[in-house]
Amino acid sequence: MQNRTMSALGWDDIRYFLAVGRGGSVRAAAERLGVNHATVLRRIAQLEQRLGVEIFEKRPTGYRLTTAGEEVLEFAEQMEASSHQLETRVLGRDQSARGLLRVTLPPFLATHLLMPDLTEFARLHPDIEIEILSTGDVANLTNREADVAIRFVVDRKTLPLNLHGMAGPQVAGGVYLSRDLLSRWRSGAEGIVRPIVINDRGVPDWASAGEIRATGAPFRAPDAEAQVAAARQGIGMTRLPCFVGDADRLLARAPGVEPRLNGAIWVLTQGETRKTKRVRLFIDFVSLKLAGYAPLLMGLSASGD
The missing domain is CATH 3.40.190.10 (Periplasmic binding protein-like II)
Known part of the structure; x- marks a missing residue:
């Protein structure tokens, strides 16, 4: 695969390729990208035509990368990394208290502790669009699946080196x-x-x-x-x-x-994202709330039976 051929491709081409490659099917890619099935098929066909090779082998069980597709994948992931790096740098210069803020946290924390506080933050900052991802899975902050992750961490050494963290109360x-x-x-x-x-x-x-x-x-x-x-x-x-x-x-x-x-609660961010005003506002806000919950989180506030 010639480098100049790959360089002629835009990020929009690559994201369709990556979505199919990672999802293993056109249906999964369509759901991930928020488009219909036919759009994904058309974009992949156009990409193969531009490259002059087949990049996917169509099987009954799904789509599998060909040898040429594996080569494309190497360049595609480099383009993706560059795209995310550019995005986070630009985002880091955004000092307005508006825009989208994605926060991921375990379901128990969302429903049994922090939802009143998340509601209060939303009322204090009506121009910030808040998206709560209530899951125990580790969101990929590097790929901007979330701007802030609140996680139970047993051993801080297990945290990826590219994440910036603030330790909260023990749990x-x-x-x-x-x-x-x-x-x-x-x-x-x-x-x-x-x-x-x-x-x-x-x-x-x-x-x-x-x-x-x-x-x-x-x-x-x-x-x-x-x-x-x-x-x-x-x-x-x-x-x-x-x-x-x-x-x-x-x-x-x-x-x-x-x-x-069982460990401690950590508030995590990645790269330039932590410099945005809305992220800094949220981190300061939620860290203060968590500190106030320390006795409850550590099991020190139970009443006698």
Whole structure:
């Protein structure tokens, strides 16, 4: 593949190529780019015509890069990196408190702690368009999937070197069950107290660490919200962040199990993005809020039972 041929291509050509290559199908690429199926097919056909080679092998299971396509990929990723670098540098000079701000954070933090604060920030800055990506996955800040990531970090050494981070309060986890189930256990009522788990196999160690011993087959919840709902219903006991369990009036800590620190909350940004006014405003705002939540996050604010 000649370099001058690649250099004649625009970024718009390349992003279609990358979307198909990474998604493995035209359908996945169309969804990622927000266009229809026919548009992707047309753009790929035009690209192959301009290059004079087939860059994808069309199989029943999807699209696979040809040898020529693998060569194109090397140059395409270089162009993508240059595009993102240019974008973040320009973005870093943007000092207006307006525009799009993408924030990614775990679902528990969004729904059980920070949503009132995110709402307050939105009211304070009505010209900032806020997009919340509530996920536990690590968003790719380098590729601008998010401007700010709020993450639980156990070991700071695991953070990518290109990210700029600010450490917040430490986070503790405890074992919780419904207050009704705890009352029945204390009164001597018989019954199985199941361990409620998400994706764990077997019975976790915390199930037998305290005065109440979880027995029987685990109750498996598909996600965190279902896990909390199951605990409220008295199915058994489960491990939760203290800021979730202690704030829930229907739940109580399992006796004999002390909260355990699991790492800290970090507020992360990347490159020039952190210099924009809207990002700096948000980081200052959310860091102050998190500092105020330190006792709750560390499990120090639970009331006695």
